[in-house]
Amino acid sequence: MSTADAVAREVSWLTAVDTLPSLLTANGGPWDNVQAYWARTPATQQTTIYVLRSVISDERAANIRIRPTYDFTLKLVWPIRQTTTGIAEGEQQALDSAVDLLLQRIRGPLSDKTHGGRFLSVGEVPRMPGVHVLFEDPEVTIDAVKALRATVSYSADDYEIND
Numbered sequence: 001m002s003t004a005d006a007v008a009r010e011v012s013w014l015t016a017v018d019t020l021p022s023l024l025t026a027n028g029g030p031w032d033n034v035q036a037y038w039a040r041t042p043a044t045q046q047t048t049i050y051v052l053r054s055v056i057s058d059e060r061a062a063n064i065r066i067r068p069t070y071d072f073t074l075k076l077v078w079p080i081r082q083t084t085t086g087i088a089e090g091e092q093q094a095l096d097s098a099v100d101l102l103l104q105r106i107r108g109p110l111s112d113k114t115h116g117g118r119f120l121s122v123g124e125v126p127r128m129p130g131v132h133v134l135f136e137d138p139e140v141t142i143d144a145v146k147a148l149r150a151t152v153s154y155s156a157d158d159y160e161i162n163d
Contacts, residue, residue, distance in 0.1 A: 001159060007036045030097065031102075033047070036050075052072070052074070054073045054153075055069075056068060056069070065163070072154055074151065076150040
């Protein structure tokens with residue numbers, strides 16, 4: 001494992017099919033696409049989670065041990081596919097339900113905060129504990145980009161390395 005593959009490892013966790021809710025529509029979930037990194041030309045009619053990493057920190061764990069820590073930022077895009085009355089409200093509820101499934105996936109199964117062994121821990125890092133969801137103002141995004149948007153942020157500790 002290296003710092004360079006942390007985003008790919010997180011995408012692997014978010015798209016896994018196991019006992020937790022599936023996120024991809026191909027597996028019965030609400031999201032059309034879960035993708036590493038922001039696309040140059042994002043799909044405008046697909047519900048998409050873009051997995052980004054905003055920070056890498058090397059935390060000193062011991063004299064010769066470093067623990068890489070990442071702040072993940074998930075950009076959620078939920079298109080409004082129609083503009084008739086009542087559709088926007090339904091799409092906002094659909095996004096809320098999809099975010100709930102995403103949170104279940106990020107929290108992971110009971111007593112496993114490693115995302116299936118991909119990380120030392122996720123959502124437990126003391127400097128940014130937990131998972132935070134920020135919904136953008138729908139009054140602005142519905143008219144401007146014909147979509148609802150939200151940002152999810154959380155941290156992950158990686159396995160320690162010798163320095």
